[in-house]
Structures are given as C-alpha cells and as structure tokens.
Amino acid sequence: MTVLSDTRVLGSNAEAAAASTGTTARVWEALRSVRDPELDADVVSLDFVASVSVDVSGDSAVAHVALRLPTYFCAPNFAFLMVADAHDVVSAAEGVSRADVVLIDHFASDAINAGVAARAGFVTSMAGTEVGEAVAELDELRRTFTERALMAGTDLVVRPLMREGATPEQVAAMALGDAPASADLDRLRRRRLELGIPSSDADPLVVDPSGRTVGVEALPLHLRKARSYQVGVDANTSICRGQLAARYGV
Incomplete structure (x- = not known):
C-alpha cells in the first residue's frame, strides 16, 4: 500500500512523540472498521486511505485522514458513508482530540467534506450544490x-x-x-x-x-x-x- 503515516509533534519531546505514535496506530486500527458498503471490505485493505498523520500540541492531538476512491465519479452516497464513518471512528479513537477527515480527488469532495465536518447529514450536505439534490438519508x-x-x-x-x-x-x-x-x-x-x-x-x-x-x-x-x-x-x-x-x- 502506498499510504503515508506520520506524526508531527509541535513543541516536541520524547514523551509526546511516543504518545502520538500510539495515537497514529490507533487511528489506522479504527479505520479498519470503516467499510465500502458495496464491496464489504475495509478502506485500509482496499487502499482507500491516502494518508494518516497526527499533529500533537500539548494535550491536543489532531488526526488528519485523507481518503481516496478508484474514480473521480464514484457514487457520492457511498463516498459520504465512508467519510462520515471514518470521521466517527477516528474521532472516537483513544488519544484523538479532533478528527479532520477529507475525501480527495472526487467530484463531490467539497460538499461531502463540508457536510461531514458540520455533521449535517447527506440530504443537507447535497442541498444547493452542483452535485445534485439528495432525496433521502442513507440508512x-x-x-x-x-x-x-x-x-x-x-x-x-x-x-x-x-x-x-x-x-x-x-x-x-x-x-x-x-x-x-x-x-x-x-x-x-x-x-x-x-x-x-x-x-x-x-x-x-x-x-x-x-x-x-x-x-x-x-x-x-x-x-x-x-x-x-x-x-x-x-x-x-x-x-x-x-x-x-x-x-x-x-
């Protein structure tokens, strides 16, 4: 897998570096619970995780995750589910203060990323965008x-x-x-x-x-x-x- 994983420690010290390395590992493990709903396989094994990094500053650790998909036009509903699920599990990972999860290289990435970050739901996230209106949530x-x-x-x-x-x-x-x-x-x-x-x-x-x-x-x-x-x-x-x-x- 050509994925990137790194830890950036701001005001670095050995203890913080060790803690952030553990946090990065837990973020990767959390992402293994996120599935492509159509393929029933996790985003890590599918190589859909483009990068993972953790910024540590004092007691705060921000996890940055970038997801990618096979084509620019992969279905936005599936994409939204994966980004939203990744945001949920990374936010809940031990040691993570805040999750920044984004989809890259996708025609609906702006709408999806903004909607997931705002916890807005699929219908609200798509409303008024060039992607098109969504008629229902994804349950x-x-x-x-x-x-x-x-x-x-x-x-x-x-x-x-x-x-x-x-x-x-x-x-x-x-x-x-x-x-x-x-x-x-x-x-x-x-x-x-x-x-x-x-x-x-x-x-x-x-x-x-x-x-x-x-x-x-x-x-x-x-x-x-x-x-x-x-x-x-x-x-x-x-x-x-x-x-x-x-x-x-x-």
Whole structure:
C-alpha cells in the first residue's frame, strides 16, 4: 500500500512523540472498521486511505485522514458513508482530540467534506450544490448493502461445506456453531448482528435478510442468490482495485 503515516509533534519531546505514535496506530486500527458498503471490505485493505498523520500540541492531538476512491465519479452516497464513518471512528479513537477527515480527488469532495465536518447529514450536505439534490438519508442504503453482505457471506461459509459433501438437508438443519470457525464465519455473525439477527452458536446457520430460517425446499434458490451476490462483490472489488491502481499507480 502506498499510504503515508506520520506524526508531527509541535513543541516536541520524547514523551509526546511516543504518545502520538500510539495515537497514529490507533487511528489506522479504527479505520479498519470503516467499510465500502458495496464491496464489504475495509478502506485500509482496499487502499482507500491516502494518508494518516497526527499533529500533537500539548494535550491536543489532531488526526488528519485523507481518503481516496478508484474514480473521480464514484457514487457520492457511498463516498459520504465512508467519510462520515471514518470521521466517527477516528474521532472516537483513544488519544484523538479532533478528527479532520477529507475525501480527495472526487467530484463531490467539497460538499461531502463540508457536510461531514458540520455533521449535517447527506440530504443537507447535497442541498444547493452542483452535485445534485439528495432525496433521502442513507440508512436504507446502508441496510440494503448489509443485507447483500449477509447473502454473500452465507455463500462464503456454506459453499465450502457443500463442497465437502454436506447435503441440503444437513445444511438447512445446521446452527452457526456447527460451521467450522473462520474469518468468514466471524464476518457473517457481524453482519447478522448489524441487521438485528440473532447470531449465537445455537441460531440457524442459513437465514434470509429478515432473519427467517431458510428451509430445505427454499435452500437451493437461496444459495444461488447468495452465490450471485458474492460473485458480484468479487467482480466489483477486482474492478475497483484495477481502477485505483491505474489512477494512483499503487
């Protein structure tokens, strides 16, 4: 990744420098919780973080984060979500007094950056701008893509089971605790929790986005849909990585 990370200590001393280095590390870790909603991957692994720096002066530490996207015309609603989420998690990071999070090289960056800084919401941020009017806030959009992530995550967990010989009847009867431990299973649990779907070991493994158990008769179609979502995520991720590499030489 061609990302920059540095610490600027104003009125420098060794103790402040050490503290700010720790703050910088915590900012990076916080950014790993910020996802591209369409790709269901974090902005650090996607190389969407152009730079991170921390300015320290006395007891104050200002974290500066610049985000970038694969193209100049990436959807402003997705961009707004990522910048707003990054602002929230960086502001909450231990040692950060204030967060300065901006999107660079994007046609709507001025409106997005001003709106996020003012905590104005998407509709107010877009109002009266050249970007165009927004008709609604982004809660429903976020939920829609979390539901798609749930479906894609189901494919990642269930397809290996069926490759190993599990029958539809067996899969339909499985609980989450019956699936082998994996990063994909952990992520599936997190997406279920975000949607308010129970996610204990005893809860059904395969559910629809509303949380209803998928029975054996409906399972084949459900898994085909899940597979189509994961194929879409893989394809879009590949395209975005290629565009980002072409744009920034990463």
